[in-house]
Amino acid sequence: MWKTAAVVAVFAFTLGYLIQSHSHLPSHVLGYFSVSNSLKSEETNPTPPVFEEAIASAWEALISAPVHQWKRIAVGVNACVDVVVSGVRLLEALALAPGRGSDHEVLESQEDLMEAFLHFMERGAAAERFFTDKDVFLSIAQAAAKDPSAQLYVGGNAALMGQKFASYPQVTVLLCGPIGPKLHQLLVDEIIVPPESLQETDEFHLILEYQTGEQLGVTKAPQANRFIFSHDVSNGRMSALETLAASVEEFQPDLVVLSGLHMMEGMGKELWKERLEQAVVAISDVRNHVPIHLELASMTDQDYMSSIMQEVIPIVNSIGLNEQELLFFSQAGRGPHWELTTWDGSPDVGRVSDILLWILKQHGRSDPSSEADLTRIHFHTLSYHILATVDGYWGNQVAAVAAGARVASCQACGVQAVDVQKVILKSPTEFYSSYSEPREQLKLDPNEPVTFWSRDNVTFYMTPVLVCKQPLRTVGLGDAISAEGLLYSEMMSDEFQRPL
Structure with missing residues (x-):
């Protein structure tokens, strides 16, 4: 005593x-x-979570609506029904032996599925793959449907972003994509679906979720995430792209949000090469009328990624992507840090900053004389987000990056407002503006949680994420983040100023 x-x-x-x-x-x-x-x-x-409280409170003070808000948003073109199940439970039900993890560009068998799932589960990383064998895919889908905990949700980047946009009463949303009866039922009533997008059957994607610490064989997940796979021909061909392009003239949107390019990867080089050329024509028609945001997703074919980099990225105004997609982007283009095979834990802020700057220099309009349109990149990873914009084109980006981080915390925990008891700060509190010299040492201030720095004529806005300790659902977080960031953004270029 x-x-x-x-x-x-x-x-x-x-x-x-x-x-x-x-x-x-x-x-x-x-x-x-x-x-x-x-x-x-x-x-x-x-x-008590003092830092978390300070950050959550500061976000509320920082997040304010832009002067000019988007009122009409056209979204396309990938949409489906997500079947969400426990990945460990499903693979155990298939009686597959969990061996060593190994990545596969496409999945051709149940064994490929097991190996790819273990590969990404070991890293706690998200991924999406195409399953080539329709019959085997259907047999796996039937096993998933027998799981009493299986749940059906709106799926596909376009549909998920459309749902988020439509939650704001001032926004009218048009969704173009393969909309079957079940998906149409799941969509909120406020979303407008053109008749050309309706089809008799739904496209289903299987979402295999895993939680932090969950184990399959000797593989243990360092953090919660999900693995997505499908045999989806309608989305794989981006069949609704022409419908989206044709709708622009009649719908008169203020913004077009495009996603689904990654779905074409599994169709084979001959098909995706031809279809990508057609997509570029359709996107070019849209760009003459309205700004375009492109949401990227998981890909593995470097030739395909390189084609997107050269042909599509320069003709959109904004892109959204996560840490896996950012690194693959650099690998395909031999950009900064391309020699990395994967991120070692949380992506280094300096390295991320290097790659973002390279993208805007090589494929964007950081040079005023460039004919490229890309001026904004929204990067998101588990512990922090960065918005990188070419100076003079975008406004309200402090609020935009904070709003994206806030929605990540809320949606993962299934709450309307940040609950500081349910989240934890995992972001680095000290970091550098670049991985190599010259670089600036920066610190996180929880009372002013958006840190910004400039490199050439690009400004970077970085904020931490209050990571949900026990996430209820990880699917669609990236789409919600990008959508929320766009809703709080405004484009300053006179080229696309429209009467509001």
């Missing part, structure tokens, strides 16, 4: 000295200490 009392006395004396002699210390630091708590009560009452 006397030892405990002595420790408490020393602690109280030390704390008193700190408060007296270091009154300049920030309140969020002093807030960690409380002279009224004994050591025992500290054990039963954990320290």
Whole structure:
């Protein structure tokens, strides 16, 4: 007893000295200490999440609507029904032996599925693959349907982003994609679906989720995520792209959001090469009328990615992507840090900044004389987000990046507002603006949680994510992040200023 009392006395004396002699210390630091708590009560009452509280509060002050808001948004072209199941439980039900993980560009068998799932589960990374054998895919889908916990949701980047846009009453949304009866039922009533997009059957995608610490064989997930696969021909051919392009003149959108290019990868080089040429023509027609945001997704074919980089990226105004897609982008184009095979834990902020700048220089309009349109990139990873924009083209980006991070926390936890007891700060608190010299050392200030820096004529806006400790659902987080970021963004270029 006397030892405990002595420790408490020393602690109280030390704390008193700190408060007296270091009154300049920030309140969020002093807030960690409380002279009224004994050591025992500290054990039963954990320290309150001071940094998380400060960040969540600061976000609310920073997030304000842009002066000119989007009112009509056309979205396409991938849409489906997501069948969400436990990946571990489904693969165990298929009686497959969990061996070593290995990536596959396309899946041709159940064994390929097991190996690819283990490969990405071991890294806690998201991925999406095409399953070539229709009959085997259907047999797996039937096994998934027998799982009593299986759930059906709106799926496909375009449909998910459309749902998020439509949650704002001031926005009218047109969705072009393969819309079957079940998907049409799941969509909110506010979404307009052109008759040309309706079809008799739905496209189904299987979403194999896993939780932090979940194990299959010897593989253990370091964080929660999901693996997606499908045998989806309608989305694979981007069959609704021409419908989207044709709708622009009649619908008169302020913004077009495009996704689904990754679905063509599994169709084979001859088909995707021909279809990509047609897609470029359709996108070029749209770009003459309205700005375009392109949402990227998981791909594995470097030739295909290179074609997208050269032909599509320069004719869109904005792109959204995660850490896997960013690194693959650099690998396909031999950009900065392309020699990395994967990120080692959380992506290094300096390396991410290097690649973002390279994209805007090589494929965007960082040079005012460039004919490229790309001026904005929204990067998101588990622990932080970065918005990189060419100066003079986009406004309200501090609010936009904060809004994207806020929705990531809320949607993952299934809450309307950030609950600081359910989230944790995993973002680096000190980082560099570049991986190599010249570089600036930067620090996270929880009371001003959007850090920004400039390189050439590109400004970077970085904010941490308050990561949900026990996420309810990981599918669609990237789409919600990009959609929310767009809703709080405005384009400043006179080229696309329209009467509002």
